[in-house]
Amino acid sequence: MSVTVTINDRRLLALPEGVPLLSALNANHVFLPSACGGRGACGLCRVTVHGGAALPFSPAELKKLSAAERQHGVHLACQLEVRDGLQIWIPDELLRVSLFEVEVAALRDLTHDIKEVTLQLLTPPSIDFKAGQYVQLRAPEGPRRKRNVWRAYSIASPPSQKTRIQLQVRLVPNGLVSVFVHQELRTGDRLQITGPWGEFYLRENASELLLVAGGVGMAPIRAMLLDLLEKKSTRSIRYFFGAVSAADLFLMDEMRALERELPHFQFVPALSAPRPEDAWTGERGLITEVLERRLETDSQAEAYLCGSPAMIEACVAVLLRKGIPDSRIFYDKFA
Amino acid sequence: MKPTLEDVQKEMLPGVITRDGFLGSDPRTLEAILQDDNETVRGLGLTHALIAAKMRALMQAGLRGLGTWVAVAPHFVVLVDSVRGVLPCPFLHEGTFPKTRVTVKNTRLGREITFTELNVHLIEAHGFYEGQGAPFRLDPPTLAQVLEISGPETNSAAGQSSGEN
Numbered sequence: 210m211s212v213t214v215t216i217n218d219r220r221l222l223a224l225p226e227g228v229p230l231l232s233a234l235n236a237n238h239v240f241l242p243s244a245c246g247g248r249g250a251c252g253l254c255r256v257t258v259h260g261g262a263a264l265p266f267s268p269a270e271l272k273k274l275s276a277a278e279r280q281h282g283v284h285l286a287c288q289l290e291v292r293d294g295l296q297i298w299i300p301d302e303l304l305r306v307s308l309f310e311v312e313v314a315a316l317r318d319l320t321h322d323i324k325e326v327t328l329q330l331l332t333p334p335s336i337d338f339k340a341g342q343y344v345q346l347r348a349p350e351g352p353r354r355k356r357n358v359w360r361a362y363s364i365a366s367p368p369s370q371k372t373r374i375q376l377q378v379r380l381v382p383n384g385l386v387s388v389f390v391h392q393e394l395r396t397g398d399r400l401q402i403t404g405p406w407g408e409f410y411l412r413e414n415a416s417e418l419l420l421v422a423g424g425v426g427m428a429p430i431r432a433m434l435l436d437l438l439e440k441k442s443t444r445s446i447r448y449f450f451g452a453v454s455a456a457d458l459f460l461m462d463e464m465r466a467l468e469r470e471l472p473h474f475q476f477v478p479a480l481s482a483p484r485p486e487d488a489w490t491g492e493r494g495l496i497t498e499v500l501e502r503r504l505e506t507d508s509q510a511e512a513y514l515c516g517s518p519a520m521i522e523a524c525v526a527v528l529l530r531k532g533i534p535d536s537r538i539f540y541d542k543f544a
Numbered sequence: 545m546k547p548t549l550e551d552v553q554k555e556m557l558p559g560v561i562t563r564d565g566f567l568g569s570d571p572r573t574l575e576a577i578l579q580d581d582n583e584t585v586r587g588l589g590l591t592h593a594l595i596a597a598k599m600r601a602l603m604q605a606g607l608r609g610l611g612t613w614v615a616v617a618p619h620f621v622v623l624v625d626s627v628r629g630v631l632p633c634p635f636l637h638e639g640t641f642p643k644t645r646v647t648v649k650n651t652r653l654g655r656e657i658t659f660t661e662l663n664v665h666l667i668e669a670h671g672f673y674e675g676q677g678a679p680f681r682l683d684p685p686t687l688a689q690v691l692e693i694s695g696p697e698t699n700s701a702a703g704q705s706s707g708e709n
Contacts, residue, residue, distance in 0.1 A: 244640055245632040251640045355559040360629060381627050381643065383562045383679050423611070425628075453612055481612040495610050517626030518642065519607040 212293035217301065224291045230256070231286035240306040240345075240403050241299065246356070247287040249273070254286040259296035264289075306403055309333060309344075313398045314373060319459040322380040323425055324391055325365070327373060328402065335371035336404065338364060340411045340436040341429040341513070341541070344404030346376065348389040360386040361406065363515070363541065365428035367435035377428040409515070409541035411436060416511040416537070418444055419504070421496060421524050423451035426515035427460065429541060433513065434467055434474070445473040447510075449503070451496030451520075452480055455487035477503065496520065500527045507532040514540040547636040549574050555634035556675075566634055566666075568677025581673045584684045590695045595684065596668030598693045599659060603646045619652040620691075631662050635670050648691060655690045657682070 211223040214230075216239065224233040231247050231254050234240070242253040249269025258264065261282025266274070270285050286297075315327035330336060336344075343363040350357055366375040381387040394400075411433045418437075422430045430448060437444065452458055464476040479499040483489035492499045508531050514521050521540045528538055553574040558565035570577060585592060606614050606622030613621045623646070630640035644661040663680055666672040674681040687693065 244630050248632055248636065250632045250637070251630065353559050353563055355557065362628075379627060382645075383564050384627075384643075385559070385561075385563050387627075388563050451610070481610070495612065497610065517610075517644075519624070519626065520610050523608075523610060 212291060212295075214291060214295045214297065217298055217304065218296070220304070226292060227290050229287055230289040230291050230295070230297075233291050234286060238308050239299075239304065240308070241286050241303060242406070243287065245287075249285055249288050252285060255283050256286045256289070257298040258282045258284050258289070259298075305337075306406060307333060307336070309336060309402050309404070311400050311402055313394060313396050313400065316394065316396060319377065320457060322391075323459060324378050324380070326376045326378055326390060326394070328376065328400070329373050330371075331399070336374065337371060338368055338405035340364075340368055340432040341409045341539075342405040342407040343409075343429070343541075344374070344376070344402040345406065346386060346390075347401040347403075348386040349400075351389075351393075354385055354389070358385045359403070363425070363428035363432070364405070365431045367432055367439055369436070369439050377425045379425045407541065409513070409539055411513065412511065412539070414511070415444060417509060418446040419508070419510045419512040419528070419533075420446065420448040420514075421451070421500065421512065422448075422515040423496065423520070424457065424516070426541075429515050430513065431460070431463075434471070438467060438471055443472055445510075446471060447475045447477060447503075449496055449499060450476065450478045451499070451516075452478065453482050454480055454484050455489060495523075497523045497527050500524060500531075504528075504531045511537045512539065514538070516542075518542050552635050555636060561631055561634055564679050566672075566678050566680075567675035568679075568681055570675030570677060572675070574675075577673075577675055578671055581684055582671050585671070588684060588688050588695075590684070590688060590693060592667050592671045594695045595687055595691075595693055596664050598691050599646070599664045599667070599687075602648050602691065603644065603661065603664065606646055606648075619650065621649045621651060623647045633662065633665060633669075635666075635672075639665065641665055650690050650692065653690060657687065657690045 210226045212226045214222050214224050222237050229247060231241060244251040244253055252273030261284050262280055266279060267288040270288050274283055309330050310332040311328040311330050314329040317325040319325050343361050345359045345361050348354055348358045362376040362378055364374050365377050378387055378390045380391045420430045458478060468474050468476050477492055479492035479496055480489050481495050510533060512528050512533055514524050521542050525538055556566035602616060602622050603624060605616045606624035608614055611625060613623050616622050625645045627643045629643050631643060633639045641662040647656060647658045649656040659682055660680060663682060673684060
């Protein structure tokens with residue numbers, strides 16, 4: 210039986226009664242963050258429910274939600290069943306997340322384990338996003354996948370390119386989606402994505418920019434740089450790209466071209482363990498060591514970091530020591 | 545309702561959480577795998593907690609390397625690599641784990657082992673070392689030898705006897 214659920218006091222949906230709210234919303238193209246397939250394991254699919262404090266909380270919710278959140282009626286959508294008259298609130302930006310049918314327009318190897326994927330948007334034909342945001346890509350059920358699997362990938366192309374986007378996908382051993390992309394995906398294949406997602410995006414102001422990312426962390430940074438180029442930005446920009454050896458470097462020509470095209474852009478690749486055959490003459494050491502050496506104290510810069518939690522935490526510690534406050538440090542923690 | 549071992553075994557199949565799953569080509573049931581590894585760990589005079597603790601300590605040390613090899617006394621080098629996203633535990637409880645992969649080389653023995661952060665949890669919380677033939681199967685005696693894990697002699701149980709939590 211269909212019942213009415215109200216979202217943010219203005220959007221009414223007819224949803225089947227008794228099913229998990231998360232899957233019911235997804236089926237009606239209202240997408241909430243989720244990293245565990247609705248098992249209550251990730252705690253991401255939070256919704257605020259009118260009268261929710263009085264509703265029972267599942268064991269998963271008791272673990273994932275603070276007492277304050279429960280008092281405010283916050284629940285996990287995967288743990289809540291649809292019922293008539295349910296009123297929920299979710300961040301407005303989530304109502305802008307859409308489902309897109311896309312076609313693979315091009316595939317290009319950037320390194321031995323990173324592939325660039327260009328996707329042509331079909332339906333809807335364009336996407337509005339901010340440089341730094343990401344999409345979720347679906348690998349369909351198939352011989353090696355028992356169910357649909359979604360994974361997050363940052364958009365590596367600028368927001369001006371609304372009809373065609375690029376992603377950078379790193380091959381993960383035993384990974385469900387990355388192996389699909391690297392070994393099965395072909396140009397012309399049709400896929401689904403959702404987006405745009407994420408709070409990590411370039412803020413528009415005149416601040417000096419510090420960008421720090423290695424590997425596929427470059428993807429959102431590239432989107433930011435191309436966006437800045439198109440907007441003829443005169444901001445002072447430094448991009449510290451950390452890698453282990455020269456084999457991990459990619460798009461170097463593009464970065465060097467941006468150094469010529471953006472008036473105040475400096476690209477600083479740094480290798481932590483260059484091999485003798487790399488004949489490396491650039492910066493050496495961990496990216497944190499390079500930042501420590503190269504950054505001045507009392508910097509007025511705004512920093513954008515993308516990488517593993519360990520890398521982010523280590524870099525944030527350096528930035529704080531250099532006088533850059535929390536409020537000017539933004540990151541996408543890859544978690 | 546608590547998930548049964550049968551439910552958990554289904555989550556461990558290829559293509560559910562990871563491409564190759566957690567059971568490999570092992571013909572045994574999950575219950576048998578857990579019991580056999582539990583006995584093996586007991587026979588080594590170790591516990592799942594002890595083994596997991598050593599793995600976790602090496603992983604923490606390796607994280608400092610930010611993707612490069614880190615020397616860890618007395619004679620290990622550790623590489624920790626992280627990729628985006630998290631994985632749920634196949635034992636169907638509340639928990640997701642970063643996709644962190646750890647390679648530990650014992651330079652004295654000339655041997656190395658690779659494991660994931662999820663592996664550490666699976667051993668610590670469930671006494672699960674994966675099935676024979678699984679890509680991240682961790683044989684307890686090999687773990688004990690390469691990571692040089694030793695513990696007090698004990699006649700007590702080595703840890704959980706089943707995977708249900």
